[in-house]
Amino acid sequence: MLKSIAVMTSGGDSPGMNAAARAVVRTALYEGVTVWGINNGYHGLLEEDMFEMQSKDVGDIIQRGGTFLGTARCKRWTTPEGRMQGYKNLVDRGIQGLVVIGGDGSLRGAQLLSQETGIPIVGLPGTIDNDVWGSDYTIGCNTAANTIIDAINKLRDTASAHRRVVVLEVMGRNSGWLAMVSGISGGAEYILVPEEEFDLDAICAEMKESYEKGKRYILVVVAEGAGSGKEIGDQIAQKTGIDTRVSVLGHIQRGGSPSVIDRVKASQLGEQAALAIISGLSDIVFGFHRNNVVAINLHDAVTNKKVLNPEYIHLAKVLA
Numbered sequence: 001m002l003k004s005i006a007v008m009t010s011g012g013d014s015p016g017m018n019a020a021a022r023a024v025v026r027t028a029l030y031e032g033v034t035v036w037g038i039n040n041g042y043h044g045l046l047e048e049d050m051f052e053m054q055s056k057d058v059g060d061i062i063q064r065g066g067t068f069l070g071t072a073r074c075k076r077w078t079t080p081e082g083r084m085q086g087y088k089n090l091v092d093r094g095i096q097g098l099v100v101i102g103g104d105g106s107l108r109g110a111q112l113l114s115q116e117t118g119i120p121i122v123g124l125p126g127t128i129d130n131d132v133w134g135s136d137y138t139i140g141c142n143t144a145a146n147t148i149i150d151a152i153n154k155l156r157d158t159a160s161a162h163r164r165v166v167v168l169e170v171m172g173r174n175s176g177w178l179a180m181v182s183g184i185s186g187g188a189e190y191i192l193v194p195e196e197e198f199d200l201d202a203i204c205a206e207m208k209e210s211y212e213k214g215k216r217y218i219l220v221v222v223a224e225g226a227g228s229g230k231e232i233g234d235q236i237a238q239k240t241g242i243d244t245r246v247s248v249l250g251h252i253q254r255g256g257s258p259s260v261i262d263r264v265k266a267s268q269l270g271e272q273a274a275l276a277i278i279s280g281l282s283d284i285v286f287g288f289h290r291n292n293v294v295a296i297n298l299h300d301a302v303t304n305k306k307v308l309n310p311e312y313i314h315l316a317k318v319l320a
């Protein structure tokens with residue numbers, strides 16, 4: 001049994017990180033274990049920016065987006081020297097294990113720390129991109145998809161009024177998951193994702209034809225990993241001659257009060273992470289598979305690439 005653990009959030013923030021950190025802290029305290037909060041991810045760990053937490057420190061945060069612990073990107077952490085310093089800063093405070101809530105990169109950094117120093121590490125997938133291998137779900141992906149749907153609904157109103165093509169660029173890094181689920185649920189005609197090649201000439205020809213038959217407007221959702229919304233919009237306008245507008249949703253997708261799903265799932269994951277690390281387990285990422293919490297090998301999670309569900313790709317085509 002570990003007596004003292006720490007928790008941090010790292011990389012891109014996502015709605016629900018607070019719920020996850022809160023669950024880690026309260027579970028640890030419930031188990032009688034000391035828990036430290038590290039501010040600003042690996043950067044804060046290297047700056048020794050950390051504090052021992054009480055239950056009230058995680059009060060009034062479950063409803064908030066972002067992360068109350070702060071997050072950062074930290075170049076020094078990518079060096080073995082940086083990670084060794086981080087390890088020393090943990091050991092100096094008697095911290096015996098670390099829970100890292102973050103995306104792909106953060107989990108990779110955590111895996112290296114564990115490999116190089118042997119300190120127990122448990123990861124939680126915190127990213128709106130839903131791109132962590134082994135899990136159907138990452139903390140924040142549900143809220144982000146809901147934010148995109150809200151934008152799609154509004155864009156539909158104005159696109160319909162003007163008989164336009166609307167191109168919406170959404171986040172997701174190299175993953176098309178966010179574009180795919182929001183495009184399907186927003187009723188997009190075309191969903192362009194990095195996982196599936198597309199022929200813009202053929203799409204434009206099809207668009208022209210349906211427009212001539214009387215279609216009022218066409219909605220295209222583009223995953224940032226599939227190309228620039230602006231460039232794709234420019235090409236559509238040029239090739240079809242149809243009035244085309246581009247919206248890049250940007251950081252709005254990262255923010256906002258987390259959805260019920262993100263709050264509950266993040267809380268479940270946080271509890272499991274705390275219980276696992278306290279019991280001395282290491283090199284695990286907790287995620288979901290078919291709505292059940294599952295433990296994923298940390299090394300596998302960071303070395304394998306998650307595949308976009310082909311059923312989604314098919315469904316998007318059938319329903320367009």
Ligand code: ADP
Binds near residue numbers: 076
């Ligand atoms: P995310 O966790 O959202 O994927 P990043 O990829 O920016 O975000 O990673 C966050 C931080 O994790 C980086 O600033 C760096 O400190 C650390 N990190 C990322 N990739 C690596 C890596 N390959 N090796 C060591 N540390 C890494």
